[in-house]
Every structure is written in structure tokens, then in C-alpha cells.
Amino acid sequence: MVADSGDMAATGTGGGEPEASDSLRTFGAMVQALREHAGLGREELADVIGYSKHMVASVELGRRMPDAALVEGVDRALGNTGALIKAAQHLGRQPGLAAWFRKWARLEGTAIVLYTYECRLIPGLLQTEAYARTLFKNQLPPLGDEQIEAQWAARSERQRLLRERPNTAFGFILEEGLFLRHTGGAKITRELIGHVLELGELRNVEIQIMSQRQETHSGLDGPMQLLETPENRHLAYCEGQESAQFISDRKVVSMLQMRYARMRSQALTLTDSKSLLQRMRGDL
Secondary structure: OOOOOOOOOOOOOOOOOOOOOHHHHHHHHHHHHHHHHOOOOHHHHHHHHOOOHHHHHHHHOOOOOOOHHHHHHHHHHOOOOOHHHHHHOOOOOOOOOOHHHHHHHHHHOOOOEEEEEEOOOOOHHHOOHHHHHHHHHOOOOOOOHHHHHHHHHHHHHHOOHHHHOOOOEEEEEEEOHHHHOOOOOHHHHHHHHHHHHHHOOOOOEEEEEEOOOOOOOOOOOOOEEEEEOOOOOEEEEEEEOOEEEEEOOHHHHHHHHHHHHHHHHHOOOHHHHHHHHHHHHHHO
């Protein structure tokens, strides 16, 4: 399963074919028409609602599912008629996103903290196009060309979060073995490591490597994602083959936070993780 983790098409995963994005394009055109009628540019509207210009453009072009806060902000800025809020209730699926991942993807867009531990594959937010396409092409049942393009479009769109939300803290704990596997070959792995190192230089991104030889490990139950909303709610998401679990129960989320905190102390430091990745890239 080619997960995010998570930002995969529902195809072949028991979720059915991704729905058409006509509703997203129609909604986006409605936003653009109202914005232009109000005499606002995209950047001006973005400043008013507290989102980036790129986010506004993505919504207007029908490439991104808007979250509730964005819809409400745009509606207030463009007449406060409630029309956009009602229209948003009829939006279809976001192309390229599995049914079980859509809710989490919307929360990602506004999260103030997002932590990820992964032991199966490089998380979607950190993937290069070549690495992602390697995963897509090896998925079973096989995907068609249009499905692969939809998956990559959704994944690359999500990756904007790292740069468009500089006030969001992103933390990643990655198993060393994810790089040692050499998915796609040496060239793709070398490019991937360079990309991860580059993202690790962003002030809001922390990347730690869990050593291959590790006597104590608090993450043996599998991958996890944790986030904190602007309202300081703590939520979690755990994904397996053909299914996923969205977790809002405070006790369970607290337990997962404890495990993640312990893993941060067990993994290599930020500096040592960077050095290890640099050495691995040089050995390829």
C-alpha cells in the first residue's frame, strides 16, 4: 500500500475510484468570481483571511479541499452571505486522497504542530517526485497513468505545507532502514537524502533518524501521526494496510504522545541525524 502515508488514491484500497473534482473547481470558480467582484487580488484576500496566496490560488483552481476556517474566512471577507459556507457542504472528494485520509489532510492544513513517526516508507511530506512515482508504479493492483498523476498531484500539493506554514512545527522520526532500502535505486535514494537534508534546514522542520541498531524502541507498534489544532486539541492518526484509524480519544492520544516523546530521546539528535544522512549520501 502506497500510503502517505495516506495521500494515495482510493483505488485498489477498498475505497473505490476517486470522485471527480468538478465540485472543487466549481467552488473555486465561485470564490474567484466573488473575489474579483470585491476588487481584491489573491494576495489581498490571503492577507485578510490569514492564509497564503498559494493556498487561495489552489482553492480557486480546484486543486485543494478548503478547510472550514478558510471557507468561513473567505465568506466573511467577500460579503458574509453564507453562500460559500453552504456551497462547501457539497464539495466532493479531493482527487488522489484516500477516503480515510481526507479528514486528517484537512486538519493538517491548519495544524500548529504535526509529528510523524514512520518505519515503512518516507512520509509523503518529505518525498521527492521520483521516489513517490516509484511507490505508485509498484502498487498492487497496478494503477493507471491518470491515477498515478492524481496521486502525485495530491502529494505535491500537500508538500506545500512545510513552506507555506512557517509557524507550524513539523517533526519527523524516520527509521534508518528507510534509506538503506534504496527504494528506486541509488540515484533516487541519493536525491531523496539530499531533499530530506534540505527540508531539515527549515526552521520549522525537525528530522531525526532512528538508528538501525537500537536496543530500546518505543515505536514497535507501528507508524503514527500526531497533531495539535489551533484550538489546542490533540489528535492522532495511525494507518495500516487497507485501513486507518483517526483517534480523538484523549487517553489514547496521550499514550501515543508519550511513545513519541520517548522515541525522540531514543533517536539520534538533529545534528547526528544530519551527519548520518550526509554519510549515507556520500556512500551511494
